[in-house]
């Protein structure tokens with residue numbers, strides 16, 4: 037496995053493999069790799085001839101400077117895990133390499149996809165930071181396929197919008213959320229859940245499970261499903277920042293579950309904000 041710091045070197049390696057007809061896969065990450073990331077890398081290794089994993093803690097997508105400072109980093113461990121999962125190249129640039137002197141472009145996506153839910157809490161600038169760095173990674177790597185996790189459902193919607201709106205020639209694959217045995221969605225921030233906070237973090241899963249059960253039992257009213265979901269947080273002493281049933285493609289609020297519906301939630305637990313989601317489908321019941 038090669039570790040690459042500069043864009044020029046990355047472009048050279050990838051261009052060489054592309055000229056041999058190889059299928060290029062890209063897995064963008066912020067490092068601190070866990071089984072969720074590794075599932076994306078394994079999937080990329082199964083589907084592609086060359087797997088590029090980027091590791092870059094992107095400062096422009098952090099709305100809270102304290103969160104950026106506290107974000108866990110362990111490159112040596114990440115490199116071992118990435119290699120074992122099937123990465124061929126790890127691209128790990130410095131912020132100055134990604135945003136050199138004079139950089140002044142932002143990819144700005146508007147509408148509900150960036151202004152609601154996470155965008156309402158963190159500001160749409162969070163997603164503009166994501167869109168800008170992902171557009172830049174796409175330009176540097178020119179992958180055939182890029183792999184993202186359903187864990188960050190709204191981010192996936194934003195990336196699909198980016199690719200469609202700018203005609204970026206990449207296929208976006210969204211992979212299922214990987215969870216701890218007790219249902220907590222894996223996240224790099226989970227290492228900061230200590231003591232009782234680890235148990236309290238199960239509130240999100242409990243809320244989403246409640247929605248799933250209620251839909252299976254015939255409930256279709258989204259306001260009622262949201263109420264039930266929020267109510268399930270109470271025993272954990274956690275309050276949802278938002279708990280919403282939305283259209284999985286546009287993120288528009290839904291009134292009834294008639295086809296696929298995405299339920300998304302976020303909550304502060306101890307020192308971290310957690311997010312989670314589930315897709316339910318009326319047609320499946």
Ligand code: AMP
Nearest residue numbers: 065066067072184185187188213214222
């Ligand atoms: P991050 O390093 O948090 O920016 O995540 C990098 C990629 O891994 C994103 O596409 C995430 O959606 C994905 N990811 C993070 N956690 C999980 C998880 N628990 N299951 C599946 N994918 C995940």
